Amino acid sequence: MSATSVDHLSCVVYNSSYEPLSVIRSREAVVHLYEGKATVIEEHPSLVFRSAKLSIPAPTQIVLKEYKRSRPAFRAAAQLTQRNLFVRDKYTCAYCNKSRSNLGHKEFLTRDHIVPLSRGGLDIWTNVVTACNKCNNKKADLMLSECKMVLLRQPKIPSVFELWSKSSKSIKHLPHMSEVC
Ligand SMILES: [Zn+2]
Numbered sequence: 001m002s003a004t005s006v007d008h009l010s011c012v013v014y015n016s017s018y019e020p021l022s023v024i025r026s027r028e029a030v031v032h033l034y035e036g037k038a039t040v041i042e043e044h045p046s047l048v049f050r051s052a053k054l055s056i057p058a059p060t061q062i063v064l065k066e067y068k069r070s071r072p073a074f075r076a077a078a079q080l081t082q083r084n085l086f087v088r089d090k091y092t093c094a095y096c097n098k099s100r101s102n103l104g105h106k107e108f109l110t111r112d113h114i115v116p117l118s119r120g121g122l123d124i125w126t127n128v129v130t131a132c133n134k135c136n137n138k139k140a141d142l143m144l145s146e147c148k149m150v151l152l153r154q155p156k157i158p159s160v161f162e163l164w165s166k167s168s169k170s171i172k173h174l175p176h177m178s179e180v181c
Pocket residue numbers: 093094095096097098131132133134135136
């Protein structure tokens with residue numbers, strides 16, 4: 001793999017209590033290891049950091065040796081993006097419960113505003129749900145009571161950790177903190 005891949009690799013930092021704290025660059029994690037502040041939980045199977053004298057497997061999960069008392073960034077509310085919205089809703093329509101894998105030809109997932117923007121609704125976590133384009137078109141600019149549609153789940157504000165847990169834990173899908181908070 002190229003040097004670029006290892007440079008963009010993320011690493012999850014766990015507190016000494018094994019509570020997830022943050023996601024940092026794998027390169028920064030190497031510094032924590034080198035300084036003796038953390039130990040490795042998991043390494044990338046093939047990516048390696050190389051210097052003239054050293055060859056270190058790229059860490060993907062590390063745990064701090066001493067408990068850190070700062071507020072874990074993972075508990076913070078996640079940023080509302082299209083991808084984070086779909087992850088929160090497990091890529092499933094909030095009205096017909098159709099999942100991404102069951103979408104038909106010319107069907108796709110969208111962001112639906114429960115109280116439409118045109119009716120004063122806000123673009124916030126508690127007013128948006130994942131909806132297939134058919135349900136979104138059907139709902140259009142109507143309130144739920146007007147279109148007789150029912151929400152299958154009440155939308156909530158997800159934490160960074162919740163989204164991280166729901167998203168694939170494979171390394172390439174790990175959200176970096178810049179994306180999720
Ligand atoms: Zn639908």
